Amino acid sequence: MNDLKIVSTQSTPLIETDSNRGVIYMEGDSYPENSFEFYSELVSWVSHYLATNSRPLVVELALLYLNTSSIKVMMDIFDELEDAHQSGRDITVNWRYDVDNERVAELAEEFKEDCSFAFNIIGQP
Template identity: 90%
Template sequence: MKDLKIVSTQSTPLIETDSHRGVVYMEGDSYPENSFEFYSELVAWVTSYLKDNERPMTVELALLYLNTSSIKVMMDIFDELEEHHQKGRDITVNWRYDVDNERVAELAEEFKEDCSFAFNIIGQE
């Protein structure tokens, strides 16, 4: 399985995947012109990873800002993670945020409400 390494820009986050460890890492701001197009490779990677093996998956997030369409894409990804978790897959999300950015913490809490898998919201100074 080919891993992704998408370099961050002013309006898009860094995205890296590691299929051997089952990790997706995202860091930065997310307000691309077309979120669905920008995230299409990541969505395909997650779908393929979940379909092709039974190994755990960990999503490491350090997202600072998400526009509405980016939030929708993340909801779709979390829905797919939840579906696989309900079938017994070990799924963990670790969302790190700056303690001075309450808005991101609130957004992460909203996502967490809809998830039964391990969803850790980690404030950092």
């Protein structure tokens, strides 16, 4: 399985995957011109990972800002993670945020409401 290493830009986050460890890491801002196109590789990676093995998946997020279309893509990813969790898969999301950025904490809380898997919102100074 090919892992991703997408370098961050001013408007897109760093995305790294590690299929051996079962980890997705994302950091930065997300307001690409076309979110669905930008995230297409990650969406494919998640689907392939979940379909080809039964190992746990941990999603490590340090996202600072997401535009509306990025939020929609993340909702789609979280829906797929929820389906996998409902089928017995061990899924964990750790969303780290700056305690001075309440907007990100509120967004993470909104995502968490729809998820039954472990979803940790971690404030950092």
